[in-house]
Each structure stands twice: as C-alpha cells, then as structure tokens.
Amino acid sequence: xxxxxxxxxxxxxxxxxxxxxxxxxxxxxxxxxxxxxxxxxxxxxxxxxxxxxxxxxxxxxxxxxxxxxxxxxxxxxxxxxxxxxxxxxxxxxxxxxxxxxxxxxxxxxxxxxxxxxxxxxxxxxxxxxxxxxxxxxxxxxxxxxxxxxxxxxxxxxxxxxxxxxxxxxxxxxxxxxxxxxxxxxxxxxxxxxxxxxxxxxxxxxxxxxxxxxxxxxxxxxxxxxxxxxxxxxxxxxxxxxxxxxxxxxxxxxxxxxxxxxxxxxxxxxxxxxxxxxxxxxxxxxxxxxxxxxxxxxxxxxxxxxxxxxxxxxxxxxxxxxxxxxxxxxxxxxxxxxxxxxxxxxxxxxxxxxxxxxxxxxxxxxxxxxxxxxxxxxxxxxxxxxxxxxxxxxxxxxxxxxxxxxxxxxxxxxxxxxxxxxxxxxxxxxxxxxxxxxxxxxxxxxxxxxxxxxxxxxxxxxxxxxxxxxxxxxxxxxxxxxxx
Amino acid sequence: xxxxxxxxxxxxxxxxxxxxxxxxxxxxxxxxxxxxxxxxxxxxxxxxxxxxxxxxxxxxxxxxxxxxxxxxxxxxxxxxxxxxxxxxxxxxxxxxxxxxxxxxxxxxxxxxxxxxxxxxxxxxxxxxxxxxxxxxxxxxxxxxxxxxxxxxxxxxxxxxxxxxxxxxxxxxxxxxxxxxxxxxxxxxxxxxxxxxxxxxxxxxxxxxxxxxxxxxxxxxxxxxxxxxxxxxxxxxxxxxxxxxxxxxxxxxxxxxxxxxxxxxxxxxxxxxxxxxxxxxxxxxxxxxxxxxxxxxxxxxxxxxxxxxxxxxxxxxxxxxxxxxxxxxxx
Numbered sequence: 131x132x133x134x135x136x137x138x139x140x141x142x143x144x145x146x147x148x149x150x151x152x153x154x155x156x157x158x159x160x161x162x163x164x165x166x167x168x169x170x171x172x173x174x175x176x177x178x179x180x181x182x183x184x185x186x187x188x189x190x191x192x193x194x195x196x197x198x199x200x201x202x203x204x205x206x207x208x209x210x211x212x213x214x215x216x217x218x219x220x221x222x223x224x225x226x227x228x229x230x231x232x233x234x235x236x237x238x239x240x241x242x243x244x245x246x247x248x249x250x251x252x253x254x255x256x257x258x259x260x261x262x263x264x265x266x267x268x269x270x271x272x273x274x275x276x277x278x279x280x281x282x283x284x285x286x287x288x289x290x291x292x293x294x295x296x297x298x299x300x301x302x303x304x305x306x307x308x309x310x311x312x313x314x315x316x317x318x319x320x321x322x323x324x325x326x327x328x329x330x331x332x333x334x335x336x337x338x339x340x341x342x343x344x345x346x347x348x349x350x351x352x353x354x355x356x357x358x359x360x361x362x363x364x365x366x367x368x369x370x371x372x373x374x375x376x377x378x379x380x381x382x383x384x385x386x387x388x389x390x391x392x393x394x395x396x397x398x399x400x401x402x403x404x405x406x407x408x409x410x411x412x413x414x415x416x417x418x419x420x421x422x423x424x425x426x427x428x429x430x431x432x433x434x435x436x437x438x439x440x441x442x443x444x445x446x447x448x449x450x451x452x453x454x455x456x457x458x459x460x461x462x463x464x465x466x467x468x469x470x471x472x473x474x475x476x477x478x479x480x481x482x483x484x485x486x487x488x489x490x491x492x493x494x495x496x497x498x499x500x501x502x503x504x505x506x507x508x509x510x511x512x513x514x515x516x517x518x519x520x521x522x523x524x525x526x527x528x529x530x531x532x533x534x535x536x537x538x539x540x541x542x543x544x545x546x547x548x549x550x551x552x553x554x555x556x557x558x559x560x561x562x563x564x565x566x567x568x569x570x571x572x573x574x575x576x577x578x579x580x581x582x583x584x585x586x587x588x589x590x591x592x593x594x595x596x597x598x599x600x601x602x603x604x605x606x607x608x609x610x611x612x613x
Numbered sequence: 614x615x616x617x618x619x620x621x622x623x624x625x626x627x628x629x630x631x632x633x634x635x636x637x638x639x640x641x642x643x644x645x646x647x648x649x650x651x652x653x654x655x656x657x658x659x660x661x662x663x664x665x666x667x668x669x670x671x672x673x674x675x676x677x678x679x680x681x682x683x684x685x686x687x688x689x690x691x692x693x694x695x696x697x698x699x700x701x702x703x704x705x706x707x708x709x710x711x712x713x714x715x716x717x718x719x720x721x722x723x724x725x726x727x728x729x730x731x732x733x734x735x736x737x738x739x740x741x742x743x744x745x746x747x748x749x750x751x752x753x754x755x756x757x758x759x760x761x762x763x764x765x766x767x768x769x770x771x772x773x774x775x776x777x778x779x780x781x782x783x784x785x786x787x788x789x790x791x792x793x794x795x796x797x798x799x800x801x802x803x804x805x806x807x808x809x810x811x812x813x814x815x816x817x818x819x820x821x822x823x824x825x826x827x828x829x830x831x832x833x834x835x836x837x838x839x840x841x842x843x844x845x846x847x848x849x850x851x852x853x854x855x856x857x858x859x860x861x862x863x864x865x866x867x868x869x870x871x872x873x874x875x876x877x878x879x880x881x882x883x884x885x886x887x888x889x890x891x892x893x894x895x896x897x898x899x900x901x902x903x904x905x906x907x908x909x910x911x912x913x914x915x916x917x918x919x920x921x922x923x924x925x926x927x928x929x930x931x932x933x934x935x936x937x938x939x940x941x942x943x
Binding site: 135136316346350353541545550551587590591594595598599600601602603 | 808
C-alpha cells in the first residue's frame with residue numbers, strides 16, 4: 131500500500147480510530163495485524179520473509195540473553211547474520227552476482243552461464259532486515275535486553291509506518307514505545323497530520339513533478355545534451371530528497387498519531403557544507419546504522435595503535451557497502467565508492483583547505499566559506515547522482531560525456547523556458563528550501579500555533595487544497611521502495 | 614478525546630468539505646475543456662439533420678464539418694478508444710442518433726499504453742465512462758479513484774487545466790463551433806518551429822511506449838467499439854489522419870508500424886461493419902505549414918484534408934461496395 135494512495139488515506143484513520151478504541155493490552159496485536167495487512171496489500175506471500183526474520187531474531191536474541199559472555203553468544207549472532215544477510219543476498223544480490231559472472235565469462239569467451247532467476251525484490255527488505263539485525267547486535271553487545279514478548283517484537287520489526295522505507299529504527303527507541311503505548315493525544319494528532327501534509331507536499335508537489343522531467347532525460351540518455359542533463363541531475367537531487375524525506379515525514383506523522391516517535395531521518399541535507407556533513411543530514415538512520423554496526427566493527431587498531439590508514443580503508447568499505455545497500459548494480463557500487471573515497475580525501479585535505487582559506491583571507495568571511503562548502507558539496511553530490519539514477523554504467527558515462535556538450539544550449543534554454551511544469555517544479559524547490567530555512571530560524575510550527583484559530587484553520591485548509599490542486603496525483607512509487 | 618476537540622475536528626472537516634465543494638464547483642464551471650465539450654454535447658443533442666458521418670477519437674481538429682456534409686465531429690482532445698466506446702454507447706443507446714458511418718481515428722498513437730492510461734478531464738467523462746467496468750477490464754481498482762476525482766475533486770492535480778482555461782478564455786470569447794468542429798490553434802505553425810525533429814521526438818516519447826504498439830485494454834475496447842457498431846449496424850471506417858513527417862519518423866523508431874496495423878486490421882476484419890482503413894498519414898509530409906504541432910492540423914491543413922476526405926467518402930458512397938483497405942491519401 132502506497133502512502134500516496136486513497137487506500138492509505140482510508141487505512142490510516144481507520145487503524146487510528148480502532149487502535150485507540152481497543153483495550154491497551156491488545157493494541158500491539160491490532161497494530162501487528164494492521165502492519166501485516168499493510169505489507170500484504172503489496173504481495174501477500176512475501177510477508178513470510180518478515181515472519182522468518184522475526185522468528186530467527188526473536189529466538190536468537192532470547193538465547194543470547196541467557197548467555198553471559200560474548201564468546202558464547204557469538205555463534206547465535208552469526209546465525210542471525212547468516213539468516214538475514216543470506217535472505218537479503220538471495221532476494222536482492224543473487225541476480226546481480228549471476229549477471230556479473232556471466233558478463234565476465236562472456237568477456238573472457240568462456241562457455242556456460244550462471245542462471246539468472248526470475249525473483250521479484252521484496253519491498254522494504256533492506257529496511258526491515260537492517261532494523262532486525264540492529265536488535266540482535268545490540269542484544270549481543272548487551273546494550274539491549276531481549277524482548278520476551280514475541281508479538282511485540284514482531285511489531286518492532288513490522289511496524290507499518292516505517293516498514294517499507296524506514297527510518298531504520300533501533301530497538302532501544304522503538305521497543306520501549308511498543309511496550310508502553312501512549313494514550314490518544316490531541317497534540318500528537320494535529321502535529322502528526324501537519325507532518326503528513328508536509329510529506330505529501332514534498333512527494334506529490336515537488337518530487338513527482340520533477341520526476342517527470344528527470345525520467346524524460348534519464349530514460350533516453352542518448353537524446354540529450356548539456357544543460358538538459360545537468361538540470362535533470364540537479365533536479366534529481368531534489369526529487370530524491372522530496373521523495374524520500376516526504377515518505378519519512380508521512381511515516382513519522384502516521385506513527386506520531388498512533389503515539390510513536392520515530393527518529394529524524396533528514397536534516398536539511400541540501401545545505402550540507404561538506405560530504406561528511408551531508409551524510410550526517412541525509413538518511414540519518416542508515417548512516418548511523420553503518421557507523422554503529424559496521425564502520426567501528428572493522429578493525430582499525432594495530433599494535434595497540436589507532437591506524438588512520440585502516441580507518442580510511444574502513445570508511446571506503448563502509449560507503450561501498452552503503453552504495454550497494456541502495457541497489458544491486460555496479461552503478462550503486464560506484465556511487466558508494468565515490469562517496470567513500472571523497473570522504474577520505476575530504477578528511478586528508480581538511481587542514482590544507484583551512485590554510486588555503488586563511489591564506490586567501492576567505493576565512494575572515496565565514497559566510498563565503500560556508501557557501502563555497504555548500505556549493506562544492508552539492509556539485510559532488512550531483513555528480514555522484516549520475517551513477518545513482520542512470521540504469522547502467524554505460525548510461526552514466528553517456529550522460530556525463532553529453533552533459534558538457536553545450537552545442538544545443540540556445541534551443542535547450544528555449545525548451546526549458548517553455549516548459550511550465552519544469553519552471554513550476556523549480557519554483558516549488560525554492561519554496562521548499564525557503565520554508566526549511568525559516569522553520570529552522572523561527573520554528574514555523576510554533577509561529578502558526580500562536581495564531582488565532584481562524585487563521586490556523588484557513589492555513590491548514592489552504593495547504594490541503596494547495597497539495598490537491600498542484601500535486602501530481604497519479605500514484606508514483608517512492609524511489610526508496612526499490613531498496 | 615474531549616467533546617470539544619471532537620467538535621473542532623468535525624467543524625474543520627466540514628470547513629474542508631465546504632471549501633472543496635466550492636472549489637470543485639468553480640473549477641468545473643471555469644474549465645475551458647468542459648466548456649468546449651459541453652458545447653459539443655449540446656450541439657449534438659440539437660442536431661436533427663442526416664448523420665452520415667460521425668467522427669470520433671482524437672479527431673477534434675481534423676474533420677471540418679463545414680466541408681464534409683451530413684457530418685458531426687465528436688472527437689475530444691485526449692480521447693482514447695476507452696472513452697470513445699463509452700461515448701458511442703451513450704450516443705447509440707440514449708440519444709436516438711445513429712450515424713451511418715463511424716469515422717474512427719486510427720493513428721499510431723491511438724493504440725499504445727500511454728494513450729490507454731490517459732485519465733484527465735474525468736469531470737467531463739464521468740458522464741459517459743463506466744469506471745467500474747473499466748477497472749474490471751483493466752484489472753486495476755485504482756481506476757475508481759478517477760470516478761471520485763471526477764465527481765468531487767475535479768481540480769485535484771489539474772492546475773494546468775486551470776491555467777489553460779485562463780488562456781483559452783482570454784483568446785476565445787465564445788466557442789466558435791460548428792457541428793462539433795471548432796477552428797482553433799491557427800495561431801501557431803509547425804513550419805516555424807526551428808527544431809521540428811526534437812519537438813516531434815518529444816511528442817512521440819510522450820504518447821508512445823517503445824515496442825508496445827498495442828495496449829491490451831485498447832485492444833479490448835477497440836473490439837468492443839466494433840461489436841457495438843455491429844449491434845447497431847453502424848459502418849466503421851478507420852482513418853489515419855495526416856501527421857508531420859518528423860513525427861511519423863519518430864513514431865516509426867519507437868513502434869513497429871506495419872505489425873500494429875496488421876493486428877488492428879485483423880481485429881476489425883472480424884466484423885462485417887468494417888469498411889477499411891483510409892490512410893492519410895503521409896498526405897502532408899512535405900507541408901509542415903499545415904500543422905499546428907507535430908500531430909495536430911491547423912485550420913488550413915484541416916480544410917485541405919477534409920476536402921480530400923470528403924472527395925474519397927463521396928466515391929465510397931457512390932460506388933459501394935468498394936475496397937478501401939490501405940487507401941493512400943496521396
């Protein structure tokens with residue numbers, strides 16, 4: 131079930147109403163049922179995969195909890211990792227592996243081919259597996275106690291607002307909330323609805339509108355040149371942001387209405403001053419997951435000394451895997467590798483850059499320095515998106531080489547100016563960035579709340595009508611569903 | 614939840630519903646598309662002459678009814694076979710009108726998935742289309758949402774239509790329409806477009822899907838149109854309207870044209886009412902000045918084309934039965 135569907139607009143109020151009517155002790159069961167229903171609307175049989183992850187990790191965690199040393203717990207952790215990552219590999223990466231092997235064999239003129247299976251990628255598999263894995267690792271590390279209640283643990287894994295595209299929650303945040311459900315709150319309802327509306331604005335007014343132009347360019351890479359490709363890639367950055375952060379807002383808003391607080395997943399990433407800053411603001415739940423469960427788990431100490439070179443290596447490995455997490459394709463490997471290498475370079479050159487800013491006198495103007503950082507980060511991000519969005523490496527290179535061919539500049543500018551939808555989309559991006567800026571500075575929600583009811587209601591109703599009127603309302607899937 | 618809060622929520626929902634009602638009503642009243650289509654419905658309702666030729670499909674700017682006697686041009690912008698079927702059904706079963714011939718648009722673009730998935734202007738088409746049946750045939754229950762949109766949220770997602778309506782209402786003080794045909798769009802000339810090939814490519818991309826010339830639902834509805842015509846003894850002539858050369862070339866790059874028409878002919882030939890395909894697609898290949906854009910004739914083009922069509926149809930009615938399959942307009 132998509133958030134941007136009539137089905138969901140009926141599902142959420144119904145679930146909310148019933149949830150608060152049901153006695154507190156059965157609310158978990160109802161929410162679990164609703165979550166499975168939500169998932170099964172897409173493909174019923176794949177719910178068995180969630181059930182499998184749930185059962186494995188539930189029993190593994192219980193067993194680990196009964197053991198005292200990490201040495202004793204380790205085999206069970208390995209079992210959980212093998213079961214979960216094995217399932218992920220089977221459903222998401224097997225064909226990628228087979229196709230890569232076949233490509234190599236064909237290149238080397240070797241006979242025979244590895245079979246490529248006809249498997250449909252289960253929606254949200256990377257999200258719920260990572261969420262469940264974080265729990266078993268936490269239990270292994272002793273930072274979380276194993277959940278004894280199988281049903282409540284199942285709800286932790288499958289909680290519908292964040293089941294298919296995150297945020298990837300942690301057990302120490304979500305499980306206590308599952309165990310202590312909150313009573314209905316008017317404040318939560320209103321604030322959740324506002325968040326949902328904001329998410330819809332980002333998704334249907336911005337992302338889906340920009341998506342039309344981006345697809346037009348990226349689905350025909352040979353046919354476009356220069357400014358069209360550059361603009362499409364820049365707008366893809368905003369499409370991706372609007373799409374994914376819009377989803378997160380709807381997820382957080384829905385959860386908030388039900389009494390759950392999900393973690394913040396985006397913090398104005400488009401104004402990041404460096405790539406490190408960007409990854410601290412973009413898909414925060416994934417970045418922190420990789421930081422907490424992978425980056426610092428790979429050895430970086432040698433002879434009792436912290437080895438910077440090993441840390442850099444680990445950083446590249448982590449980002450490469452983060453790239454691969456997004457999709458089973460070489461384009462995502464390059465995307466991850468690109469970010470990993472640049473983060474290392476950013477770290478190595480930090481002092482040189484500071485010295486350069488001091489030498490040129492730019493450091494006396496912090497605003498200029500910040501702007502330069504923001505522009506450079508955005509350019510690097512956009513460049514990496516050539517790989518993220520293009521369907522293949524071949525297409526990525528076609529797009530990159532054509533992007534700097536400005537022979538049709540005049541015609542393209544004419545086309546862009548004539549394209550009302552595109553102009554409107556760009557305008558909406560500016561509106562989004564402006565609202566985000568003012569919200570951070572003045573807390574617009576508080577500002578609105580301090581206004582008289584009449585003004586507030588007019589504003590809310592106006593927002594709903596605006597989204598309906600200017601939204602692209604034929605159902606577009608969320609980009610991150612494919613991951 | 615306190616009683617006060619419940620009342621406030623209900624009041625807010627009532628406000629929202631009221632606002633929606635007003636905007637929906639205003640949009641429906643203001644929409645130029647609906648305005649034009651309702652005028653067409655009105656003229657068709659009032660038409661009491663002989664109805665030999667009924668043009669349907671996306672033929673709105675092709676068949677000039679001032680030139681072709683005893684004809685009515687009932688084509689609407691964006692009309693596909695799904696909509697044509699329901700409108701024709703309505704005409705034949707509810708209006709008392711029965712044309713002798715149906716001139717059905719059969720361009721390459723009439724058959725693909727993109728045209729099949731055009732659902733704009735539901736606030737007008739709700740009058741004709743059976744959305745439940747359509748949802749069943751397409752096996753897509755989300756189609757019901759289009760009924761909801763047409764009924765209660767006409768403005769939703771339609772800001773472009775609002776904008777167009779402003780432009781049209783400024784340009785057209787009244788709808789100058791004669792038996793469904795309206796002269797318009799003569800203020801642009803495709804010959805003046807510097808990058809015609811690119812514009813044609815864009816248009817072809819917009820309306821066709823690579824290697825998918827015939828959408829399954831369109832196939833079903835095309836067949837249903839033929840069945841309906843058989844039941845009511847209405848003869849069917851498929852017409853390929855003139856296209857700009859660049860547009861045809863770009864379409865040919867996307868879909869196998871020969872194979873498409875083989876399939877279409879095979880479906881149509883099952884019915885005795887099928888009278889052949891009149892093919893004018895290359896009639897103005899050397900005359901981009903007769904087009905408004907790659908796939909729409911301007912007034913001059915429409916006049917010249919209709920003269921030729923009228924001449925051919927005259928031959929058809931004088932010397933029947935006549936084999937007209939793959940007749941070239943050249």
